[in-house]
Amino acid sequence: MNCKQANENISxxxxxxxxxxxxxxxxxxxxxxxxxxxxxxxxxLVVNFTKNTAFDFGTGxxxxxxxxxxxxxxxxxxxxxEYLSRFDFPYKKPSVTEAITAEKKNEILExxxxxxxxxxxxxxxxxxxxxxxxxxxVHYRINDKRYFGLGFKNDSGGYEIRSRFSxxxxxxxxxxxIKNNSENLKVFEGFTDYLSLKILEPEKTPxxxxxxxxxxxxxxxxxxxxxxxxxxxxxxxxxxxxQCRDSILKIFPEADDRSNEYFPHQDLNDFLISQEEKTxxxxxxxxxxxxxxxxxxxxxxxxxx
Numbered sequence: 001m002n003c004k005q006a007n008e009n010i011s012x013x014x015x016x017x018x019x020x021x022x023x024x025x026x027x028x029x030x031x032x033x034x035x036x037x038x039x040x041x042x043x044x045l046v047v048n049f050t051k052n053t054a055f056d057f058g059t060g061x062x063x064x065x066x067x068x069x070x071x072x073x074x075x076x077x078x079x080x081x082e083y084l085s086r087f088d089f090p091y092k093k094p095s096v097t098e099a100i101t102a103e104k105k106n107e108i109l110e111x112x113x114x115x116x117x118x119x120x121x122x123x124x125x126x127x128x129x130x131x132x133x134x135x136x137x138v139h140y141r142i143n144d145k146r147y148f149g150l151g152f153k154n155d156s157g158g159y160e161i162r163s164r165f166s167x168x169x170x171x172x173x174x175x176x177x178i179k180n181n182s183e184n185l186k187v188f189e190g191f192t193d194y195l196s197l198k199i200l201e202p203e204k205t206p207x208x209x210x211x212x213x214x215x216x217x218x219x220x221x222x223x224x225x226x227x228x229x230x231x232x233x234x235x236x237x238x239x240x241x242x243q244c245r246d247s248i249l250k251i252f253p254e255a256d257d258r259s260n261e262y263f264p265h266q267d268l269n270d271f272l273i274s275q276e277e278k279t280x281x282x283x284x285x286x287x288x289x290x291x292x293x294x295x296x297x298x299x300x301x302x303x304x305x
Contacts, residue, residue, distance in 0.1 A: 002081070003077065003081070006065050007064040011052065012054060015069065019072055021034075021214065022169060022173040023047070028049075029048070031046070033045040034216050035056060036056075036072055037071065039246075054068055065084060069083050106140065106142050110139040113136070113137065116137055118164070119149070120132070122162075123135075126192060127273050128192065128196065128199070134198075138159050138161060138170065147166065149162055150163060152213075154173070155174045155175055158170055158173060160191060173213070174213070175213055176191070180207065182206065182207045182208045184229065184230045184232065185224070185225070185227075185232070186209050186231075187210045187221075187233045187234065189241065189244065190212070190267075191211050193267050193268040193269055194211050195269075196269045197268055218247045218248065219247075225255075230256065231256065232256045233255055234258050236259070237263050237266050245259070
C-alpha cells in the first residue's frame, strides 16, 4: 500500500474510529471532532467526507489518512502505512449529491452471552477469559455487511465493540459508570483495563468505576468527581493518558495517579499479559529444574548400585 492508495481507498472516519475518536456533531457532508493533540471544550477538527480529509481550525493543519495517523501515533510514513494496511475494505469518496443522500446504516442484530470461539480466543489472548460475564456478544450490521464482537455497554445504551479486527462504538458514544455506593472512584480509559484490574486486584468491597471509553470523553466527567472522597486513575502511559490525567487533576487535585504501578507497560492489560507470561515462564523453569533434579537423583542411585 502506498500513500495514494491509503488516502483514497480508506475512509478517514473509519481511521478516526480505530483510535476511538468520534464526532461531537455530524451531518451527511461533514463532522466535527475534538482536536487530536490538545484538550478543548469546542471541537475544532472538521472532517470533510467528500474530500476524505480533516482540517484543524485551531492550528490550520490539513490532514489526510497518512498524516493523521502520523500525528496521533507520532510515527513515520512507513509506520502509518503499516497501521493503515489493516483497513482492507475499499472506500469510494461520495459525491456531493451522494453525501447529502447517503446514510450509514448501523444496526444491532443480536446481543447475547459470549460464546463464539473467535471471541473466546480473543479474550484468552488478552488474559480476560475469566471476565466474559461482564461483556456481551454483539452481532451487528454496517451497510449491509454483518459483523460480531465483544460488547461493553455505555451509559447511553451504546456498545463499545472490540475484536481482533474491530474497535468501534455502536449507538451513541458515552462513558460507562458502575456504581456500588462507594466513596472511592477508579477511573479507566477502556473496559479491558477495568477488567484487568478486577483480575489483578480483586476487591472485597467494590469501588465505583468510571470507564471513559475514550480519553476524548473526559469532558463529560467533570460533575462526577465531587461525589467521592478519593479518586484513583488507571490511565495509559502515553501522551493521551497524561493529558487525560491532567484534565482530571484540574477537577479533582487529590486524584491518585496509579500508572507508575504498571510502567513501563502502556496500560493495565499489557501489564496483566506480562504477569501471566512471567507466571508461565516460572512454572516452566520449575518443571525443568524438577526434571533435572530427578535425572541427577537417578544417576546418583545408579552409581551407588
